[in-house]
Amino acid sequence: MSKARATIYGWLLLGPAFVLLAAFTHWPAIATLYHSFHSTARRNRPSVYVGVDNYQGMIDDPVFWQALINNFWYAVGTIPVSVALAMLMALWVNEKLAGRTWLRLAYFTPTVLPMIAVANIWLFFYTPDYGLFDQIRGLFGLRATNWLGEPGTVLGCLIVMTIWKEAGFFMIFYLAALQSMPPNLAEAAAIEGCGRWTFFRRVTFPLLMPTTLFVLINAIIGAFRMVDHVVALTAGGPNNASMLLLVMIYDVAFRYWDVAYAATLTVVLLAILGTVALIQFVVLEKRIHYR
Amino acid sequence: MSDVVVENLARHWGPTKALDGVSFKVEAGSFAVLLGPSGCGKSTLLRLIAGLETPTGGSIRIAGKDVTGLPPAKRGIAMVFQSYALFPHLSVAQNICFGLEVRHVDAAERKRRLERAAELLGLTKLLDRKPSQLSGGQQQRVALGRAIVAQAPVCLMDEPLSNLDAQLRHEMRLEIRELQRRLSMTMIYVTHDQVEAMTMADQVVLLRDGRIEQDAAPDELYANPATIFAARFIGTPPMNVVDLDDAGHIAETQGGAGALGVRPEDIVVVPHETPGAIQARVESIEYLGADTLIAARKGAGRLVARVPGKAKIEAGAAIGLAWTQEAQHIFDNRTGRRVADPPA
Numbered sequence: 001m002s003k004a005r006a007t008i009y010g011w012l013l014l015g016p017a018f019v020l021l022a023a024f025t026h027w028p029a030i031a032t033l034y035h036s037f038h039s040t041a042r043r044n045r046p047s048v049y050v051g052v053d054n055y056q057g058m059i060d061d062p063v064f065w066q067a068l069i070n071n072f073w074y075a076v077g078t079i080p081v082s083v084a085l086a087m088l089m090a091l092w093v094n095e096k097l098a099g100r101t102w103l104r105l106a107y108f109t110p111t112v113l114p115m116i117a118v119a120n121i122w123l124f125f126y127t128p129d130y131g132l133f134d135q136i137r138g139l140f141g142l143r144a145t146n147w148l149g150e151p152g153t154v155l156g157c158l159i160v161m162t163i164w165k166e167a168g169f170f171m172i173f174y175l176a177a178l179q180s181m182p183p184n185l186a187e188a189a190a191i192e193g194c195g196r197w198t199f200f201r202r203v204t205f206p207l208l209m210p211t212t213l214f215v216l217i218n219a220i221i222g223a224f225r226m227v228d229h230v231v232a233l234t235a236g237g238p239n240n241a242s243m244l245l246l247v248m249i250y251d252v253a254f255r256y257w258d259v260a261y262a263a264t265l266t267v268v269l270l271a272i273l274g275t276v277a278l279i280q281f282v283v284l285e286k287r288i289h290y291r
Numbered sequence: 292m293s294d295v296v297v298e299n300l301a302r303h304w305g306p307t308k309a310l311d312g313v314s315f316k317v318e319a320g321s322f323a324v325l326l327g328p329s330g331c332g333k334s335t336l337l338r339l340i341a342g343l344e345t346p347t348g349g350s351i352r353i354a355g356k357d358v359t360g361l362p363p364a365k366r367g368i369a370m371v372f373q374s375y376a377l378f379p380h381l382s383v384a385q386n387i388c389f390g391l392e393v394r395h396v397d398a399a400e401r402k403r404r405l406e407r408a409a410e411l412l413g414l415t416k417l418l419d420r421k422p423s424q425l426s427g428g429q430q431q432r433v434a435l436g437r438a439i440v441a442q443a444p445v446c447l448m449d450e451p452l453s454n455l456d457a458q459l460r461h462e463m464r465l466e467i468r469e470l471q472r473r474l475s476m477t478m479i480y481v482t483h484d485q486v487e488a489m490t491m492a493d494q495v496v497l498l499r500d501g502r503i504e505q506d507a508a509p510d511e512l513y514a515n516p517a518t519i520f521a522a523r524f525i526g527t528p529p530m531n532v533v534d535l536d537d538a539g540h541i542a543e544t545q546g547g548a549g550a551l552g553v554r555p556e557d558i559v560v561v562p563h564e565t566p567g568a569i570q571a572r573v574e575s576i577e578y579l580g581a582d583t584l585i586a587a588r589k590g591a592g593r594l595v596a597r598v599p600g601k602a603k604i605e606a607g608a609a610i611g612l613a614w615t616q617e618a619q620h621i622f623d624n625r626t627g628r629r630v631a632d633p634p635a
Contacts, residue, residue, distance in 0.1 A: 193394055
């Protein structure tokens with residue numbers, strides 16, 4: 001085959017993936033960056049270059065800061081707990097116990113359910129007076145609480161629900177990693193007199209690190225991508241107490257039609273996620289053993 | 292120095308008897324091989340001795356102490372696994388010292404033992420490598436190193452050489468035997484390879500279907516196989532075993548009360564029609580270099596003779612086969628057991 005032909009073949013093979021990536025990832029990203037430096041077009045005012053005006057407006061916007069801080073606490077509240085729970089559950093259902101298939105299925109169910117259904121289940125749990133939590137509290141004579149209506153409790157409610165949903169999903173990855181671990185590693189350790197905890201600390205945990213990195217990145221991206229549950233449960237309220245970045249972008253873009261400001265917020269979100277992923281890969285990569 | 296005594300050991304899974312009524316003794320400092328075809332229960336037996344499985348009956352004593360109910364770590368054993376079971380994220384040195392760290396052996400002593408083992412096994416330059424950066428033979432040495440530094444009086448090995456190529460297997464065979472002698476460990480070694488058993492063992496425990504077929508030294512096993520199975524399992528090529536008719540001659544059809552066994556190297560090829568010789572027809576000839584294997588048919592039986600050098604015989608030729616009275620082994624076909632040698 002001549003060199004020119006090989007080049008053509010190469011581009012043809014690359015083509016479909018390249019077109020899709022460019023059309024739906026690269027171009028929108030560049031367009032977003034472009035829009036963030038321009039004003040939003042209105043009926044008789046076309047879009048013009050405004051420099052960093054959008055960014056200045058964002059810094060002056062208290063809702064943005066509130067969403068960013070909420071998102072930070074949301075990530076801190078959900079990620080460590082759900083990842084740790086996922087690992088614990090995986091270790092447990094990896095044991096030889098009766099009915100473990102059902103147990104695994106039970107843990108995975110929250111992930112299978114549609115997000116709106118999940119939101120509705122939890123909406124019932126959190127309902128004042130006759131919701132599940134208040135009924136249980138009622139048994140102990142505690143007064144009714146408007147869980148989702150109080151700025152002090154609403155973010156916590158979202159965190160609890162997210163942990164419930166994510167832990168089972170992450171468990172599957174840990175379970176797969178545990179299953180691929182040769183059983184005679186544990187036997188070799190048992191002959192040396194290695195206890196369960198020591199074996200976990202010295203062998204299982206380090207060998208799970210690639211999975212942990214993968215799960216962590218997914219968890220962080222997930223924490224900043226959370227929108228559907230918030231829309232279904234609280235729409236960001238009360239008083240922006242459950243406002244997260246992506247919910248805010250959705251509001252700005254599709255309720256207020258301020259495309260330029262939404263683009264600005266999106267650039268910030270992308271920058272945060274890109275930085276986090278980079279740090280994780282650079283810092284953790286060195287300490288991880290890949291098989 | 293510890294001896295290992297297994298008494299009436301059994302491991303049943305429901306109606307399946309992986310091991311049943313197994314008893315034997317391994318003297319302190321000796322090398323015992325558990326030999327048998329796959330599925331005979333030899334690995335199960337080793338895992339029972341290690342404490343990785345629980346027996347359904349019988350007892351195991353190590354150095355006079357009943358260890359049947361003890362966890363593996365309390366039995367005074369080290370073990371080398373078929374797949375080596377190295378920790379992939381730890382370096383060679385960390386792998387070798389893992390057990391010592393777990394047992395809280397102090398750092399100076401750990402270092403001393405590691406250096407000695409590394410020198411013994413030629414691993415000194417590889418101590419910082421990860422298992423994935425080692426060849427199969429080097430990984431095998433690391434697994435051996437882990438067993439050595441434990442300084443356990445009894446060492447168990449589960450087909451440790453089966454993942455190595457033929458050349459390396461030969462070298463490691465000699466090396467393991469040498470190590471066992473030097474460190475005067477009691478070794479229990481599982482293999483399905485009769486050559487490994489013959490070359491390394493002081494004592495061979497031949498297993499079949501969860502029972503002991505014969506427990507003897509290699510030369511005894513070779514010279515006086517207790518059963519037809521043992522006769523056919525040992526030797527390359529194995530012993531010829533042919534059915535005998537009621538008159539004590541090689542039967543014309545399959546089946547008969549008795550069977551006759553004779554080793555290929557004990558058969559002498561003589562001219563056809565030689566008085567007293569078995570008259571047979573050559574079926575195939577296999578030239579091996581140092582010697583030639585001649586397969587000949589007599590009645591329902593097929594006899595292989597091993598003759599030195601290159602034999603000048605064609606397939607289809609009529610030949611005579613002869614052997615001495617002492618080379619003959621007589622078995623009972625119904626029980627499969629050896630019939631007591633006639634008094635000389």
